[in-house]
Amino acid sequence: MTASAILIQFLNGLASASSLFMVAAGLSLIFGVTRIVNFAHGSLYMLGLYLSYSLFELLGGGPLGFWGGVIAAALIVAVFGALVEVLLLRRIYHAPELLQLLATFALGLIVKDVALWVWGPEDLLGPRAPGLAGAVEIAGRRFPEYDLFLIAIGPLVLGALWLLLTRTRWGTLVRAATEDREMAGALGVNQRWLFTGVFALGSLLAGLGGALQLPREPAQLFLDLSVISDAFVVVVVGGLGSIGGAFLAALLIAEIKSFCIGLGDVTLFGAVFSFSKLTLVVEFIVMAVVLVLRPWGLLGRAPAVARSSGAVEPPLVLPSPKLRLAGLAMLAALVLLPAVFSGYTLILMIDIMIFALFSVSLFFIMGPGGMHSFGHAAYFGLGAYGAGLLALKGGVPMELALALGPLCAAIGALAFGWFCVRLSGVYLAMLTLAFSQIAWSIVFQWDAFTGGSNGLVGIWPAAWLASKEAYYYLALSGCGLGVFALWRILYSPFGYALRAGRDSPLRADAIGIDVRTLQWAGFTLAGLAAGLAGALYAFSKGSISPETLSVPRSVDGLVMVLLGGIQSLTGPVWGAIVFTWLQDVVAREIDYWRAVLGAIILLLVLAFPGGLAGALGRLATRLSGGKAAPGAAT
């Protein structure tokens, strides 16, 4: 690269950093004060972009249409954010944090479909900024004027936020609440309006970040997820709750990405290495490195120890004879099912069983293990690709490939898990996300081996398993055994030690339990089980694509576990059944299935904060005249 090319790439990076910073700063502010990880934050960005597009035309174009539109779009998103806080989030501040995450995710689904309904599926490219449409000459190259403006706006917003947070009373309250929310509340700070205000400000920043991108990138429906994962990375790299850290991290990541694009294909030691392909994954690599070296981010601080350790979980009870009988009856019904149903129902049932195993394996580490994973699909995908590649490229018989696929996943979990168990909470969740994204991008880009974005086709089961009935029984036995084994392990000394490490790491350590090693083993076991689900999935579909290990698949798993309820062993199974069935039925019947799904999830979250299984359990005890289960989450 020449010096002028380096300068231009550097400026490009600065321009990209500004919007990234604004979204991330909003996310960070909201998390710092309300402790809500706002999964819908990317949706707010997307909304800002779409709104500014429409407002430009509505206001008659020109400078007023553009600048007025940008500002109005940001304000509308802020009002929307305030409404969301008042109408939705206020009701769930006391719910477990993962349930809050689920609620904001559902909100994102609704926003996405509203955008689809209003603006349609096509990409919408906005106008150039009036007055800044040209380019200037820098070091002999042309550089867009608008990008220079963006370079300036990032530090301006940072400065404004800094003034707001350090020079105003409101800002002092925000900082106090970020530092110690309970103490701020105890000192008489009116938390309701503080929370609403912070949510509105965070939304404003996201909306502004999106609106300002109008001349640079088209409004698209997938932006919500891509922006939220970028913003998560920036916030985590910078340090949760640190605005300065978010700015630094946004700069760092935008610059690294920009230089990866600038470098393009480079010949290293005779082999061509494509840096531009690295852009999909480089930010996650940065995050993984930062989290391993500085677990609380570049400018973050170790979080204050929470005084209340959240909802107290009731003790694990061995299933009563009645419950065992019900389980056996259900198993018998599943065995007899192919005698009654055929064709499509069997296919749906195979899907449901596979996702039940996936969901239970995620529950295994999230519930009793206390390790929240946002990247569990990595192990599902590694199992699927492991089995598929062995069968297709390795010439391994299908039966053996089915057995070895999960092992590939377990090896992946063993390697990633070693890093992950060194962290906890949101940081752990983000590192799992990073690893799954790294796995995804390798699969996505390694065309020659994994088939790239097209995936693998022709992964068929052995002849004796080719009929739907036969495969149904294979899936039933594989998933049934997998789920049963995981459940059984939770009743074993290993399972108790795992819960001990979650309940009180201090006490666990003081009675000789090596919590990290134990969590590592649990993480690997869960990876093995998810891998089995993935391998069964690959052979049931006949083809797999990188989607099997993408972020949305991980989110599906989270939704299943949380929908079912994280405090009950059967919860994740119910969650998988309801979610898979809903997705299948709703998606086939209704165009706007995401919105419907989102609305259903929101209703369920608001109605049953303890999850479906918790609600069913309470209903059952009420019907049988017994007392309510103690310690159920509220």
Place this chain on the structure above:
Amino acid sequence: MSQAMNPPVLRVKNLSKAYGGVQAVSDVSFEVAAGELLALIGPNGAGKTTCFNMLNGQIAADAGGIEFEGRPVRGLKPREIWRLGVGRTFQITATFSSMTVRENVQTALLSHHRRLGSLFSIATRQHVEEADALLARVGMREQAERACGVLAYGDLKRVELAVALANRPRLLLMDEPTAGMAPRERNELMQLAAELARGSNIAVLFTEHDMDVVFSRTPTASSCWPAAN
């Protein structure tokens, strides 16, 4: 200083710890013998808990020596020190809230018998009698089936004690065992600690900021040092 007849179980020599510029513990030395009940006394902030946390390996000492049964243990991890035969309770109780009282003790027993790697046995069926015997010793046998998450504070302290006794320790560390307890509960707990020390020949070291507790309940010995400067 006590005039112990037995060789000391715990020997602490010139132990020091500073946090930044604050010298939390400086040059502390003492010994505890089997069957002896020794109190570390001092007002809040004197460095008692810091001292304790160094003894069981939770924080690293800056200088000094810690010997358990003649073996240097400074630098070992808490779980390694526990394996040698040192039990401890915490100032703010640390128990497994999603388990019953008995399961808390059973988990400690499973760890003691090195059976935590077992994947398919049923944990609640292991070591039931042993757990109940320990619970009976601390007066919690009747509440064995209750969830730890719903216990009263004084009862939690008893559960912790039972857990701490699960590995048949020769040294028991009790950090502020009577903090937050009603006077009657305090007396009972300290009586229990004294019985343990004498009856089971365990060396018991506890921290206490209340002199009444120390002088009414620890006839064996007590030791103190000036608060941090």
